[in-house]
Amino acid sequence: xxxxxxxxxxxxxxxxxxxxxxxxxxxxxxxxxxxxxxxxxxxxxxxxxxxxxxxxxxxxxxxxxxxxxxxxxxxxxxxxxxxxxxxxxxxxxxxxxxxxxxxxxxxxxxxxxxxxxxxxxxxxxxxxxxxxxxxxxxxxxxxxxxxxxxxxxxxxxxxxxxxxxxxxxxxxxxxxxxxxxxxxxxxxxxxxxxxxxxxxxxxxxxxxxxxxxxxxxxxxxxxxxxxxxxxxxxxxxxxxxxxxxxxxxxxxxxxxxxxxxxxxxxxxxxxxxxxxxxxxxxxxxxxxxxxxxxxxxxxxxxxxxxxx
Ligand code: SF4
Numbered sequence: 001x002x003x004x005x006x007x008x009x010x011x012x013x014x015x016x017x018x019x020x021x022x023x024x025x026x027x028x029x030x031x032x033x034x035x036x037x038x039x040x041x042x043x044x045x046x047x048x049x050x051x052x053x054x055x056x057x058x059x060x061x062x063x064x065x066x067x068x069x070x071x072x073x074x075x076x077x078x079x080x081x082x083x084x085x086x087x088x089x090x091x092x093x094x095x096x097x098x099x100x101x102x103x104x105x106x107x108x109x110x111x112x113x114x115x116x117x118x119x120x121x122x123x124x125x126x127x128x129x130x131x132x133x134x135x136x137x138x139x140x141x142x143x144x145x146x147x148x149x150x151x152x153x154x155x156x157x158x159x160x161x162x163x164x165x166x167x168x169x170x171x172x173x174x175x176x177x178x179x180x181x182x183x184x185x186x187x188x189x190x191x192x193x194x195x196x197x198x199x200x201x202x203x204x205x206x207x208x209x210x211x212x213x214x215x216x217x218x219x220x221x222x223x224x225x226x227x228x229x230x231x232x233x234x235x236x237x238x239x240x241x242x243x244x245x246x247x248x249x250x251x252x253x254x255x256x257x258x259x260x261x262x263x264x265x266x267x268x269x270x271x272x273x274x275x276x277x278x279x280x281x282x283x284x285x286x287x288x289x290x291x292x293x294x295x296x297x298x299x300x301x302x303x304x305x306x307x308x
Contacts, residue, residue: 012055019053027095028244030175034167035281037247037267042287045251045260049286057284067117067218072102075113081105082113083189089182091175094241094248100172103186104214108197110186111229112176112213114169120221125161158215158228169213169230170237176210177232261290 028040075082082102090097104113159166176182183201191198212231219225247267254260268291270279282288 015055015058019058025097027097028248030089030091030096030098030171031168032164033096033171033240033244034164036269036285037244038264038269038291039285039287040244041247041251041264041267042290044248045254045256045264047256047287047290050289053286063220064117067220068101068115071115071216071218072113075104081193083110083186083193087185089172089175089179091171091179094245096171096244098168098172103189103210105190105194105197108200109211110190111210112169112172113216114165114213115216115218116165117218117220120219120224123217123219123221123224123226158230165215166230167237167240169215170233170240173210173213173232174234174237174241265291 025044027044032040072082082104088097088099100112101115102113103110176186187198187201190201210232212229215228215230217226247264250263250267251260254263270282272292273279278288278292282292285291
């Protein structure tokens with residue numbers, strides 16, 4: 001007879017066994033283009049992870065993927081046209097790869113559609129509401145779509161709150177706008193849902209290149225929703241790519257070791273908290289000890305963010 005709790009232990013053991021740590025890549029992941037460059041350089045250089053991932057984190061990532069699928073399915077049921085485009089996108093200088101959640105067709109134009117899930121602590125950073133209903137929807141321009149349900153006090157844009165997500169979506173836009181093969185791929189996908197529009201795109205009368213992205217956040221604690229339209233920012237993404245390319249060049253041909261660690265540390269984009277503690281991003285990083293040395297950092301009084 002199994003003891004109480006045995007199924008849970010089995011589930012956790014299975015989850016942890018599935019986790020093989022950070023995947024070794026030849027280039028950058030576009031989804032992490034905006035995170036601390038040092039972390040990406042440690043991964044690219046083949047440094048082993050110094051922290052183990054908790055089963056809770058693995059479960060949160062899985063939940064994030066489920067929520068993303070649910071939001072896209074609901075959008076499609078609501079009548080939106082979203083092209084799934086489950087394809088790997090590749091770029092050069094620096095080499096990079098990634099997947100787009102989807103492209104949404106709005107008024108004859110295509111926009112990158114990106115879904116995130118967040119706990120209420122993270123969600124609060126975007127928007128603070130009077131909270132009359134658990135179902136709060138911010139529409140374009142952040143006006144209330146139903147004044148009886150929503151009372152928006154303030155909002156802060158993703159660029160300010162989570163630059164990493166801002167650069168992720170800008171990175172996809174840059175690829176779609178500049179790489180011809182992706183334009184052709186999109187036209188083919190578009191033809192499945194709107195032949196006329198696909199033809200116009202082919203003729204060059206409808207832009208396939210996207211002008212911006214829809215950023216959509218689902219709060220896991222109370223199902224609040226947030227939507228933001230962010231225009232393409234060519235300067236910002238060009239600067240980010242140039243910085244990443246510089247770091248990439250710096251690690252070429254070098255093996256993990258003291259000299260390379262010092263080199264990579266110069267690309268750290270996070271600082272210790274005022275009390276000497278590690279910021280939450282570093283506590284979750286795979287390279288905390290390599291980066292800061294063991295024994296660094298005291299518990300982060302600000303608590304952790306949880307977003308996937
Ligand atoms: S520990 Fe922090 S500063 Fe160091 S690589 Fe990781 S995220 Fe960057």
